[in-house]
Amino acid sequence: MACMTRPFIKMNGAGNDFIVIDALETPFRPTEDQIRALADRATGEGFDQLIAIEPSETADAFMRVWNADGSMVETCGNALRCVGWLLMEAKGSNRVVIDTAAGPTTAARAGDHQVTVDMGKPRLDWTQVPLSEAMDTRGIELQVGPIDAPLLHTPGAVSMGNPHVVFFTDRQDDGFVTGSGSLVEHHPLFPEGVNVGFAHVLDRDHIRLRVWERGAGLTKACGTGACAAQVAAARRGLTDRKATVVVDGGELVIDWDPATDHVLMTGPVEIERTGALSF
Numbered sequence: 001m002a003c004m005t006r007p008f009i010k011m012n013g014a015g016n017d018f019i020v021i022d023a024l025e026t027p028f029r030p031t032e033d034q035i036r037a038l039a040d041r042a043t044g045e046g047f048d049q050l051i052a053i054e055p056s057e058t059a060d061a062f063m064r065v066w067n068a069d070g071s072m073v074e075t076c077g078n079a080l081r082c083v084g085w086l087l088m089e090a091k092g093s094n095r096v097v098i099d100t101a102a103g104p105t106t107a108a109r110a111g112d113h114q115v116t117v118d119m120g121k122p123r124l125d126w127t128q129v130p131l132s133e134a135m136d137t138r139g140i141e142l143q144v145g146p147i148d149a150p151l152l153h154t155p156g157a158v159s160m161g162n163p164h165v166v167f168f169t170d171r172q173d174d175g176f177v178t179g180s181g182s183l184v185e186h187h188p189l190f191p192e193g194v195n196v197g198f199a200h201v202l203d204r205d206h207i208r209l210r211v212w213e214r215g216a217g218l219t220k221a222c223g224t225g226a227c228a229a230q231v232a233a234a235r236r237g238l239t240d241r242k243a244t245v246v247v248d249g250g251e252l253v254i255d256w257d258p259a260t261d262h263v264l265m266t267g268p269v270e271i272e273r274t275g276a277l278s279f
């Protein structure tokens with residue numbers, strides 16, 4: 001069998017790490033099995049998401065996203081900053097438009113290795129998350145643990161182009177996040193699965209967040225998860241519309257602009273190394 005190689009750039013955004021492939025000239029369509037093998041941190045390159053930069057007729061590029069489990073998904077907030085930075089460096093510009101399966105987004109320089117991405121309007125109707133039944137997404141009817149003493153309950157539900165629920169809790173240890181996140185990810189209330197946030201509101205402009213990501217597990221940061229947490233917290237009056245979200249790998253500033261209803265995310269990008277994938 002012929003062995004293919006593809007050059008890659010390994011990047012991370014606040015610790016959420018990616019293999020980024022330039023597919024502008026040559027298409028890149030790995031199988032789910034290949035992705036899972038490449039994502040393995042013991043035997044493969046190791047990553048949370050695999051990203052391909054593809055041509056677009058309406059934007060500077062199209063960003064395709066696969067989770068570590070091989071599933072193709074709509075978008076990835078931290079990868080948008082990384083891809084935005086690569087495209088801005090290549091074009092010598094300060095702003096680019098990146099199309100995704102969740103729609104177009106803009107990325108702009110915001111300082112040294114800092115990028116702001118306009119994530120658009122949060123989608124707050126239950127049909128948009130999506131949920132499998134009608135509910136008020138400020139706090140949906142879902143709980144984890146004993147019926148009369150739940151450990152987690154009434155999360156906010158938000159789509160940032162991909163589905164999120166956000167529990168407000170100060171229980172954020174690895175075991176708890178992994179155990180309850182993996183249960184909720186596949187709950188029948190979420191026909192497309194869900195990313196599960198555990199948000200501890202520190203004050204009106206700081207949230208400590210951990211996220212169990214659909215298809216990737218516990219990551220050091222989830223950009224869309226940080227946007228969803230900020231939106232869910234502000235909707236309940238727990239924070240202002242702008243807050244710093246502290247994740248395991250750094251800080252993301254999330255600003256839900258009242259004038260446009262758009263969510264702006266600012267945070268770091270880092271290039272770790274380059275290499276070549278063989279499969």
Ligand SMILES: N[C@@H](CCC[C@H](N)C(=O)O)C(=O)O
Pocket residue numbers: 016048049067073074075076077078079162163195213214215216219221222223224225
């Ligand atoms: N790491 C991400 C989100 C990646 C996709 C997510 N796991 C999903 O399945 O929707 C981010 O930074 O937003």
